Structure formats: C-alpha cells, structure tokens
Amino acid sequence: MTSDDTMATGLTRDGSLYLTGNYAPVREEITAYDLTVDGQIPAELSGRLLRVGPNPVAPVDDPANHNWLAGTGMMHGLRLRHGRAEWYRNRFVRGTEVLAALDEPPVPGPTRGFDNSNNTNMIRIGKEVYAVAEAGALPMLVSYDLRTEARCDFGGTLGEAFTAHPRVDPVTGETHAITYTPQHEKVQYQVVTPEGRVRRIVDVPLPGHVMVHDTCLTEKYIVIMDMPVTFSPEAASTETVPLRWNPGHGCRVGLLPREGNAEDVVWCELPGTPFVFHTGNAYDAEDGTVVMEVVRYESMFRTNLLHPLADPGHLYRWTADPATRQVSEQLLxxxxxxxxxxxxxxxxxxxxxxxxxxxDDMPQGFTGLLKYDVQRGTGERIDYGPGMLTMETVFVPSAGSTAEDDGWLMAYLHDTATERCDVVIRHAQDLTDPVATIHLPVRVPFGFHGNWVAD
Ligand SMILES: [Fe+2]
Known part of the structure; x- marks a missing residue:
C-alpha cells in the first residue's frame, strides 16, 4: 500500500515504526550481575521478574508491512534475592527460526504445532515456567536461567493449541485456558493440573475463524470471548498476522460452566460491536450475573493494521446476564x-x-500507572516522568499478607534518554515513590506480558 492509499483509506500501514525506537529488537543476549540499585529492594522478594516480547532474530523481509505482533520471542529476567538484584539476562526463545539463525541444534520435544512466535507471555504451571503464545504455538519449557529446554505438550495431554492468557484458580491451583487455532472453527477449554497435565478438554464450536486472545474465570464459569477480529484467508499468504476488523461478525461472550460441555454454553450478546484484547478480573454476582472488567476498544485494526494498541482502549465493566442473554456495559x-x-x-x-x-500518546508508549478502585469508582494515576515509558505492571503479594492490594507493583521502564531499562518496585498501597529502582545496563524492548515467579 502506498502513502496515497494510506491517506485515502485512513489506514496507517507503516510497519517500520515497530522496528525502531524501543520497538526495535535487540541483537545481543547478555548476562549482567550485581546490578545498581537506588533505594532498597524488599528482602522478602526472592525470585524472578520475567517478561517476553517480539524480537525478530533475523532482518525483517518487508519492514513496511511488519506487524508488532510478529516475530520470534525474546525473554527478559531479573533475579532478586536477599534485597539484591543478582542478575539480569535476556535470551531468545529457541524456536526453529532462532535455532537456524544462531546455527544451534534442535531442542527436544514433540514436533506438532509451531514454535516461532512464543513472544506473548511467560507463565508458571506447577514448578515449571513456559514461554507461550496463542493460535497453535507449543509451550516452550524454560530453565531458571532462561535456557529453552524443550517444546512441550504437557506429556502428550495438550489439545490442539495453548494460550498466552490462561487463568489460575487460586483455590485449586489448576490452570484454565481457552485455546484455538486459526484453521478450526472452534475453541477448546483446557484445564491443566498443577502437575502440568491437561485433565479436561471441551470442544466448543465457534464459527468465523475468530482470534480469541484472553478469557475470564469465575467460580462457576470460564468465559469465551467471541469478538469481531477474525483471520482472513485471503491475507494469510501475504501477511504474517492476517487479522481483520470484522464488525459483521458481531460481539458476544460465552459462559461455559467449568464442569459443563459445549451445549451448556450461554451466549450473551453485546450492544454494538466493541472489541477486547485483555480482561481484568471477574466474578459471579449474587444475582446470577457474571461481572467482568475489560479494556474495551471501539474497533481494532481499523485505522492501523499493524499495531493492536494504536487506538485508545478504556476500562469498562461488562455484566453478562445468563437469564436475558445480554451483556450490559459501563464505562469505569x-x-x-x-x-x-x-x-x-x-x-x-x-x-x-x-x-x-x-x-495519552500511543503507540509512542505508556507513560503511567493507573490503580483503579472498583468500589469507590476512582483511579489513582502516577506518571513516570519525562521520557520514561512503562511496560505491563505485575502485582506481587507481600510475604505473609492475605489482604487484597497488600503487595508490590513491579514494572520494566524504558528510559528514552539513556536507551536503557529500569525496573521499579513500589508498594501498591503507597504509589508516591518507588522503594527501589534497579538499573539494567541494556535496553528492554516494549513487549507483551510477564510474571513474577517466586522461588
Ligand atoms: Fe495479551
């Protein structure tokens, strides 16, 4: 598409943006020890702050068409112990494309599925950590020091795919996932035991080759997000991420009882055709409705095909009522x-x-943290200051605490002046100043998701 076409359609298609600035991949894998810290790292934090993002290992063939979602994954890890920042390291996820580029031997594991896009999340299931993505990517098992150990299908129990956004039930410790592949017109509900074995798979028909990025879990239901972004067969041969805004598909959420089957799903329709990538928490209300928090978009891939967060998303509450089969929306x-x-x-x-x-300035980057209080209906915002851009914030409970919000907020920040990364830690109940800022000697590109994995 030429720039004239772009002006004519209003559609931004300059993918080279996502190969520059802090979207640009880093080439080197490094290990740095005994990092510089301002303030005091809480001594109780013993573990690793992990994250992953797209980081093409090889030069991109067609930069103008480069989609931010595409590319081999690079993992980043910061190890804290005894109040010290012991190490930072970054490593490519060793999928086939990375192995070829680095001239390394294959990693063990099953050969089904694909392994070049594990760039979306790092999660723990039981004792193990995996780099994961949706749409058919096999989970990649990762060692403590971020080596890719194996392609993994949970001992042969995995269904057709996995997801980057499972939910762990805090009572049972089981991991709940809604998974899909672009080829099949269905999703699979999979429940993974703390031992890392899938104990339950439920096929649910879902017409239209829908992208299903996230889910919600309540005590009664797993939620299927049937949103108007679908895979385009026509674009599959020319684009790495052939997704299209498709409002004609409609928008609804499916409430699947956790021990139910496909025929038990209650589909609840949205007014209009909004879109959601990410959900927050959810619960079963006393009146039988399901209350969910979501980041809602008016549309997706309509003005920018190559960056999913180019238009602003806002925090909404969706209330799905299985009695009326409708979802009501409330802007939070x-x-x-x-x-x-x-x-x-x-x-x-x-x-x-x-x-x-x-x-206020996407896709240039995220500038602040927002803590939203659902009960009071207020949001407390802090900005990280000039030139500081934040990635996803992770909540880590304080040692020995049980009260919600008693814990630490941790985030990787990009400093545009130094082109290096700081990791900041603050208490969730006192956002004014960080308790510690850890200076990494390198840049960490904007990426997607991660987690704190306690020792
Ligand atoms: Fe995501």
Whole structure:
C-alpha cells in the first residue's frame, strides 16, 4: 500500500515504526550481575521478574508491512534475592527460526504445532515456567536461567493449541485456558493440573475463524470471548498476522460452566460491536450475573493494521446476564489504558483493585500507572516522568499478607534518554515513590506480558 492509499483509506500501514525506537529488537543476549540499585529492594522478594516480547532474530523481509505482533520471542529476567538484584539476562526463545539463525541444534520435544512466535507471555504451571503464545504455538519449557529446554505438550495431554492468557484458580491451583487455532472453527477449554497435565478438554464450536486472545474465570464459569477480529484467508499468504476488523461478525461472550460441555454454553450478546484484547478480573454476582472488567476498544485494526494498541482502549465493566442473554456495559475510567492486572489471589472472586498502564500518546508508549478502585469508582494515576515509558505492571503479594492490594507493583521502564531499562518496585498501597529502582545496563524492548515467579 502506498502513502496515497494510506491517506485515502485512513489506514496507517507503516510497519517500520515497530522496528525502531524501543520497538526495535535487540541483537545481543547478555548476562549482567550485581546490578545498581537506588533505594532498597524488599528482602522478602526472592525470585524472578520475567517478561517476553517480539524480537525478530533475523532482518525483517518487508519492514513496511511488519506487524508488532510478529516475530520470534525474546525473554527478559531479573533475579532478586536477599534485597539484591543478582542478575539480569535476556535470551531468545529457541524456536526453529532462532535455532537456524544462531546455527544451534534442535531442542527436544514433540514436533506438532509451531514454535516461532512464543513472544506473548511467560507463565508458571506447577514448578515449571513456559514461554507461550496463542493460535497453535507449543509451550516452550524454560530453565531458571532462561535456557529453552524443550517444546512441550504437557506429556502428550495438550489439545490442539495453548494460550498466552490462561487463568489460575487460586483455590485449586489448576490452570484454565481457552485455546484455538486459526484453521478450526472452534475453541477448546483446557484445564491443566498443577502437575502440568491437561485433565479436561471441551470442544466448543465457534464459527468465523475468530482470534480469541484472553478469557475470564469465575467460580462457576470460564468465559469465551467471541469478538469481531477474525483471520482472513485471503491475507494469510501475504501477511504474517492476517487479522481483520470484522464488525459483521458481531460481539458476544460465552459462559461455559467449568464442569459443563459445549451445549451448556450461554451466549450473551453485546450492544454494538466493541472489541477486547485483555480482561481484568471477574466474578459471579449474587444475582446470577457474571461481572467482568475489560479494556474495551471501539474497533481494532481499523485505522492501523499493524499495531493492536494504536487506538485508545478504556476500562469498562461488562455484566453478562445468563437469564436475558445480554451483556450490559459501563464505562469505569475514560483514560486510555491497557494491560490490566490484579491481585491474583482474588481471581474469579469479588475484588476491589486493578492495575493498568496508561498513555495519552500511543503507540509512542505508556507513560503511567493507573490503580483503579472498583468500589469507590476512582483511579489513582502516577506518571513516570519525562521520557520514561512503562511496560505491563505485575502485582506481587507481600510475604505473609492475605489482604487484597497488600503487595508490590513491579514494572520494566524504558528510559528514552539513556536507551536503557529500569525496573521499579513500589508498594501498591503507597504509589508516591518507588522503594527501589534497579538499573539494567541494556535496553528492554516494549513487549507483551510477564510474571513474577517466586522461588
Ligand atoms: Fe495479551
């Protein structure tokens, strides 16, 4: 598409933007020890702050068409112990394309599925950590020091695919996932035991080759997000991420009882055709409705095909009523925001707080942290200061605490002046100043998701 076409359609298609600035990939894998710290790292934090993002290992063939979602994954890890920042390291996820580029031998594991796009999240299931993505990518098992150990299908129990956004029930410890592949007109509900074995797979027909990025879990239901972004067969041969805004598809959420089957799904329709990538927490209300928090978009891939967060998303409450089969919408906060997280000890239960990151200037980057209080209907925002751009915030409970919001908020920040990264830690109940800022000697590109993995 030429620039004249772009002006004619209003559609931005300059993918080279996502190969420059802090979207640009880093080439080197480094390990740095004994990092410089301002302030005091809480001594109780013993573990690793992990994240992953797209980081093409080889030069991109057609930069103008480069989609931010595409590319091999690079993992980043910061190890904290005894109040010290012991190490930072970054490593490519060793999928086939990375192995070829680096001239390394294959990693073990099953050969089904694909392994070149594990760039979306790093999660723990039981004792193991995996780099994961949706749409058919096999989970990649990762060692403590970020080596890719194996392609993994959970001992042969995995269904047709996995997801980057499972939910862990804090009571049972089981991992709940809605998974899909672009080829099949269905999703699979998969429940993974803490031992890393899929114990339950439910096929649910879902026409239209829908992209299903996230889900919600309550005590009664797993939620299927049937949103108007679908895979385009015509674009599949020319684009790495052939997704299209497709409002004709409609918008609804499916409530699948956790022990139910496909025929038990209650589909609840939205007014209009909004779109959601990411959900926050959700719970079953006493009146039988399901209350969900979402970051809602008016549309997606309509003005920019190559960057999913180019238009602003806003925090909404969706209330799905299985009696009326309708979803009602309520705007919670009208500031542009994304990457909702919460205290995961409250997953599926009534909750009070969510933590998002906010920006007035996407896709340049996210500039602040927003803590939203659902009970009071207020959001507390802090900005990280000139030139500082934040990635997703992770909540880590304080040692020995049980109260929601009693914990630490941790985030990787990009400093545009130094082109290096700081990791900041602050208490969730006192956002004024960080308790510690850890200076990494390198740049960490904007990426997607990650988690704190305690030792
Ligand atoms: Fe995501």
């Amino acid at each position: 906060d009208d500031r542009a925001q994304e990457f909702p997280r919460h205290d995961e000890r409250r997953v599926g239960r009534d909750y009070r707080y969510s933590y998002t990151i906010t920006s």
